[in-house]
Amino acid sequence: MAEKSAGSAANVAHVTLTRALALGSRQPSIKDIARLARVSHPTVSRALQNSPLVSAETAARIRKIAEEQGYRASAVARGLVTRRTRTVGLIVTSVDDPFASEVACGVEEVASDRGYAVLLANSHADPERERRVVQELAERRVDGLVVTSSRVGALYLPLLKNLDVPIVLVNDQYPGEFVHSVTIANQEGMRAATDHLIGLGHRRIAYLGDSNGYRSDTERLAGFQEALADAGIDFERELAVEGDGRPEATMEAMNRLLRLKRPPTAVCCYNDMTALSVIRAVRAHGLRVPADVSVTGFDDLFFAAYLAPALTTVRHPMRRMGQMAMENLFKLMSGQESIAQIKVGAELIVRESTGKVPKRGRHHGQ
Amino acid sequence: MAEKSAGSAANVAHVTLTRALALGSRQPSIKDIARLARVSHPTVSRALQNSPLVSAETAARIRKIAEEQGYRASAVARGLVTRRTRTVGLIVTSVDDPFASEVACGVEEVASDRGYAVLLANSHADPERERRVVQELAERRVDGLVVTSSRVGALYLPLLKNLDVPIVLVNDQYPGEFVHSVTIANQEGMRAATDHLIGLGHRRIAYLGDSNGYRSDTERLAGFQEALADAGIDFERELAVEGDGRPEATMEAMNRLLRLKRPPTAVCCYNDMTALSVIRAVRAHGLRVPADVSVTGFDDLFFAAYLAPALTTVRHPMRRMGQMAMENLFKLMSGQESIAQIKVGAELIVRESTGKVPKRGRHHGQ
């Protein structure tokens, strides 16, 4: 009756032996277990699901045999009959993007807590590819879908019924609005950053954005302009420049700003990655941050606090957004009441990359 | 945090209409398509797989109808009969770990290139949890498994037959050796870093490692000691300290080093994340990097080049490791000849965080 407790190598020999008794090489099926336990397979199914419809003794015996055989019910067979795979798809621009991976962490966390698995796919910020990936995940019959930084966004609306898969967007980048999404207070966040710079005496403040037409960029720029307007500062077009996501392009954009007749004394960057390159370009010009140029980021990625100078930036709860998206997706999947739009706050974190405006333009021979 | 309510949903009329012709609400099955095309369902199957066994006209007709109905063959039904899910499991310590996410990128890349999906799961570096996750993925009948920074490692060996799932480890952390793995030249890499410091005149060099018993830490420490020995420098136990992965613990360990009667003039860190905290601790003591203390990292995470001073570190091809692991897994899955052990090189990248040894101990009143 009392078997040796698992874990020892000797015990493994035993398992292999009984396995050999049962069948050839393939994994045991529910019928194999049923045969060994001298019951019907539905009884095995019930026993393994702790159904009250099976007597304690037989249930115990069945479980023991299943254990010995290393039996694990096939999720694919179960999925076929239950029509639910307990799997969600997660589409990110790229897993190695710090923002995406934080969100992914949040999603995985609450999904796995509830016994759901996560199918991961990269869109590489390519709408074409994003669509294809959605189709592939639909083919795998995921129960739901989380898409971060989607560039398809509202264009999913026509497909939604056809697909029969609930979708929640995180940080939707499409101009139009999607049904279910978790978004960032982009405008408010960038406004706070700009206000901070204005408060430090800056008047010539640049915005270094992104040329890919992301909604977050549009909204952040709007917050920037709003702050200027409210402070009575004219928005000068030459101070709004764009990179394209590549460090080189960002540095080049920053170089253009620094070559201006009247260069800015501060730069609001679209995000932290942009700020990284901006700081680099500033230094390459022999200038200092923040003594000559103040710089702000957006996102508060984990390394922001470790930079020298530590980056003043706008924080939003990336991981929490992933959690919320997944929690909301669960509601959608179970047909419960769900929240359509969730907007998370963005908080200014003042560190060392911003400082008082220099007394006078000390660089470029001014 | 604020919550707004719903967005609009228009523009689905057409799709809904054509769907309505076919059936109720559930997705169309192969039989639905067969009925509409007035053929048997195996013919539909053949047509959609571009089998030469079906005439061009009927194939075209079937494809057209399938397209119209938005039909996508269920991967779960297919998986049941073919016994292959075209899905691999990927277990990482945590997706938001920069090393893990780079590897994940490589894995996803080659998997998706070959039409495989990736099931992602976090182990949180917990052997218990890692085991559980493997079982769950096995239940989902993944065709193969990639595990990064596994703490179970060779302990998988007994399960391997039972599981019937090929496994490739990346950066295996278990002391014993597993069958298939992609490993880093940890010892050689750390040796190069240490040699570099010795070449700069440093003699009191510390190693700041990790207390979790990772194999990579053991190997890196060995490389460190080897370099010292070959240079005729005694290894002093007080200069080998450990953190536990948390920034606070790392800073505390570094503080202990700095409070030593004869503090080190250089520190070799277990990895870049450790170096981040070390630099912070150095600064908190009012000292400079590298003028007072030189610091080296390991990994060359993307931000290393952006730090000020830019981090001298040891680079290894993280993404490439993910690719290689997945490529090797494909060989394993198809029963081809596979390489058991793959070891990738580690390359010293000299940047700005290391410099000549200070003329004399200038700090701590020395």
Added chain:
DNA sequence: TTGTAGGCGTTATCAT
């Protein structure tokens, strides 16, 4: 409490 029968949506194996 347990067993029998049927079906989930495919592909595979036979026929025709």
Added chain:
DNA sequence: ATGATAACGCCTACAA
């Protein structure tokens, strides 16, 4: 070139 039929491994009736 196409169709009928049987798996695949499980769950859910319904019957005993």
